[in-house]
Amino acid sequence: PVTAGSIVVPYGHVIGNEKWRGSELAQRLQGKVRLIFEDALGLVDFHLSNRTCILLISEADLVAGDEFKRRLVRFRNASSLRGIVIVEKTQISDQYYLGVQKLVVLELGMVSLPVANQGEASQLIIQLVSFCVREQSRDRGANPFLGKQRAQLAEAAVLQAVQRIPGVGKTKALLLLQRFGSIHRLCNAAIHELEQAVGQTAAQQIYTF
Numbered sequence: 001p002v003t004a005g006s007i008v009v010p011y012g013h014v015i016g017n018e019k020w021r022g023s024e025l026a027q028r029l030q031g032k033v034r035l036i037f038e039d040a041l042g043l044v045d046f047h048l049s050n051r052t053c054i055l056l057i058s059e060a061d062l063v064a065g066d067e068f069k070r071r072l073v074r075f076r077n078a079s080s081l082r083g084i085v086i087v088e089k090t091q092i093s094d095q096y097y098l099g100v101q102k103l104v105v106l107e108l109g110m111v112s113l114p115v116a117n118q119g120e121a122s123q124l125i126i127q128l129v130s131f132c133v134r135e136q137s138r139d140r141g142a143n144p145f146l147g148k149q150r151a152q153l154a155e156a157a158v159l160q161a162v163q164r165i166p167g168v169g170k171t172k173a174l175l176l177l178q179r180f181g182s183i184h185r186l187c188n189a190a191i192h193e194l195e196q197a198v199g200q201t202a203a204q205q206i207y208t209f
Contacts, residue, residue: 008197009049010034010174012133014125017041025056028122033129034169043075046125048132052082056121057100062093069103078106084120084128089114162186167205172198176206 009015013170020026029035039148046054055075061068075083085104089097097114106110115121129180161183162173179197186206194203 003088004064010036010171010178011049011131012129013171013174014129015041015047015171017045020045020131023118025118025122025125028119029125032122032126038171043071043078044081048128052084052132053079054125054128057083057085058139059088059090059093060087062096062100069100070108072104072108077111083108083110085110086124087112088117088121090116094158125127138149165206166207167202168198172202 011035013036014029015036015038016026016029018037018041019035026035026037038047043055044053045056048054053075055072057068057072072083072085085100087093087100087104096123101112104110113124115124159170159173159177162168162176163170165173170174176186176194177199179193180189189207191203191207194206197203198206
């Protein structure tokens with residue numbers, strides 16, 4: 001399933017599929033972007049904050065057969081999210097690249113970007129995150145104080161307090177603080193307001209708590 005559509009990514013963050021934890025790519029992203037791992041992204045490898053998803057086709061995927069093609073088609077058929085496909089184009093996988101590009105661009109209507117290795121892939125993701133932040137800042141009137149406000153919202157003590165609510169991890173805690181601005185406003189939120197932020201099930205748990 002494509003579950004990423006139901007996940008709202010906090011401003012300026014990247015949510016990575018749990019399978020990339022500990023990889024060279026994840027290590028290179030750490031410290032450059034705010035990376036959170038999630039085991040419920042389905043077909044998606046990385047999810048950015050402007051409804052853009054990254055699907056990463058590694059050299060191993062290309063050599064192993066057609067499973068990655070089925071994955072791309074399932075994503076395109078099941079999702080209204082913008083898909084960017086990063087393809088690891090190496091000496092070994094070069095022979096497959098033109099076929100992949102044709103499938104991704106001409107048949108599925110997504111963007112295909114070649115990289116030589118996971119290091120280049122991490123640089124590309126960092127650039128895409130910067131672009132998302134600039135795009136969203138422009139949409140919100142380019143307020144220069146917005147970054148400072150958001151940094152204050154995620155202050156460690158407040159974040160930890162919100163994460164003590166049953167069913168609320170780091171991602172949901174950040175979303176709740178971004179939406180409500182303080183624990184006081186979160187405590188007084190109506191259930192329908194909570195549902196808009198985190199969905200029905202989590203909203204009920206938060207409201208009851």
